Amino acid sequence: MLLGLMLLGVVGVFYYLRGKGADEHKGQLPEQAARPADEGNAPPAARVDRELLGEVKDSTPEERVVREREPLLHLLMESGKLVPGDFRRLKARLLDDDPFQAIETSPAEHRGEPWVVKARYLSCKAEQIMLDVSDTTVTQGLTCHVGLARDDNGRAYSFSVLEEPRDFSPGQVLRLNGFFFKKVALFDPGSGDLVDPTLHFVGKEILHSFLAIPPVTELDLPFLESVRDYELEDQANIRDDALWHVLSYVINTDAETISATGQDCTQKMLLDRPTELRGQAVRVLGSFHDHWERQLGPGGENPLDLMSVYHSLLVHFGPCFTYLISAERPPDWIREKNVNVIAEGIFLQRYCYVAKSHEVITCPLIVVKRFVKFTVRDDSLRKIAPTAIVGAGVVLLGWVLYSSRRDRRVTSELQRKLVARKRARFESQITRTPPGK
Numbered sequence: 001m002l003l004g005l006m007l008l009g010v011v012g013v014f015y016y017l018r019g020k021g022a023d024e025h026k027g028q029l030p031e032q033a034a035r036p037a038d039e040g041n042a043p044p045a046a047r048v049d050r051e052l053l054g055e056v057k058d059s060t061p062e063e064r065v066v067r068e069r070e071p072l073l074h075l076l077m078e079s080g081k082l083v084p085g086d087f088r089r090l091k092a093r094l095l096d097d098d099p100f101q102a103i104e105t106s107p108a109e110h111r112g113e114p115w116v117v118k119a120r121y122l123s124c125k126a127e128q129i130m131l132d133v134s135d136t137t138v139t140q141g142l143t144c145h146v147g148l149a150r151d152d153n154g155r156a157y158s159f160s161v162l163e164e165p166r167d168f169s170p171g172q173v174l175r176l177n178g179f180f181f182k183k184v185a186l187f188d189p190g191s192g193d194l195v196d197p198t199l200h201f202v203g204k205e206i207l208h209s210f211l212a213i214p215p216v217t218e219l220d221l222p223f224l225e226s227v228r229d230y231e232l233e234d235q236a237n238i239r240d241d242a243l244w245h246v247l248s249y250v251i252n253t254d255a256e257t258i259s260a261t262g263q264d265c266t267q268k269m270l271l272d273r274p275t276e277l278r279g280q281a282v283r284v285l286g287s288f289h290d291h292w293e294r295q296l297g298p299g300g301e302n303p304l305d306l307m308s309v310y311h312s313l314l315v316h317f318g319p320c321f322t323y324l325i326s327a328e329r330p331p332d333w334i335r336e337k338n339v340n341v342i343a344e345g346i347f348l349q350r351y352c353y354v355a356k357s358h359e360v361i362t363c364p365l366i367v368v369k370r371f372v373k374f375t376v377r378d379d380s381l382r383k384i385a386p387t388a389i390v391g392a393g394v395v396l397l398g399w400v401l402y403s404s405r406r407d408r409r410v411t412s413e414l415q416r417k418l419v420a421r422k423r424a425r426f427e428s429q430i431t432r433t434p435p436g437k
Contacts, residue, residue: 012390052071064182099115107182122190125146159203175300208298216252219249246367314341342373
């Protein structure tokens with residue numbers, strides 16, 4: 001009975017400390033400290049003055065030749081406050097057929113709106129904009145670069161940007177994140193003809209862009225073998241072309257196909273065997289921390305035409321982490337209580353980043369196709385087990401006390417009977433003994 005009580009005590013202490021350790025671990029997870037220090041999601045600083053843009057006119061050919069100085073200067077200044085990714089946060093849309101027609105028909109309704117323009121570069125030249133026309137002693141002003149572009153459908157665009165376009169040749173694809181200014185008439189450098197009208201956009205710079213790549217339906221493993229992640233300087237960078245290749249495959253491949261060919265891996269396996277597992281479908285179990293949206297490619301440029309992807313962290317015991325990139329926003333259920341997550345996707349490389357705690361964290365990087373809910377039932381068992389153990393202990397203790405009292409009563413009765421028999425035997429011996437003996 002004593003050994004039984006000791007066993008119950010040991011099991012009870014085990015469950016108590018196990019639950020306490022899990023709760024302390026959950027409370028100590030570096031939820032914020034482990035996040036990347038630079039998430040690229042600060043609010044945009046630009047503020048467009050719509051009232052000032054009301055002075056802009058473009059109804060007649062004469063008005064379209066003129067670019068009003070103060071409104072243009074205002075848009076250039078506001079564009080200079082923006083950083084990569086801000087136009088996405090401003091909910092800028094890609095300018096295609098329908099918006100183009102709407103802006104061309106009613107330009108006044110769209111002045112100052114953020115747009116993304118993709119077209120083929122034609123020409124560009126530097127111009128000076130005087131900051132203060134009243135001061136005649138000033139001979140230099142703000143330098144901007146004015147250019148012309150045309151898309152594959154023949155639609156004409158013009159632009160004013162702060163930074164000089166570099167390494168652009170006629171016909172190359174450009175991307176302009178800019179605010180719509182007005183309809184402008186410009187001369188085509190190739191033909192020398194006046195192009196009237198063009199939709200004029202004001203931005204910080206024009207970026208080299210990409211034509212869409214064909215959907216990837218089969219991974220090019222020899223190409224992925226060129227990814228290097230042995231040194232920290234290699235791990236700190238994600239090669240754009242490799243990421244685009246894997247993302248395209250994940251987007252264009254059914255989730256069940258990736259799941260069926262995937263192998264269960266731990267975070268340590270992926271870190272220890274990157275060359276062997278690179279480009280392979282994997283499944284990793286952990287608890288989901290959080291996600292943040294980031295632009296894809298240099299300046300948000302990529303041949304997948306994705307405005308952004310979602311970065312997130314999968315937390316494992318330790319704590320240690322797996323870095324995740326997904327084309328779709330992680331589902332809401334992923335943060336439910338007592339729910340662990342299986343991330344299914346393609347392992348790309350070992351990746352390191354600087355966390356908000358100023359630590360360099362190295363972890364595997366997986367391009368995720370989907371998240372699968374994995375509910376851990378250990379928590380409910382942990383709650384029930386101590387109660388059952390305490391109940392069993394109470395029953396056993398009651399049985400021990402009852403048995404002890406019963407044993408004392410039986411022992412007392414046996415002792416009483418034994419004394420009585422001894423007394424009776426003694427008295428009978430006295431009775432049989434003759435007098436004088």
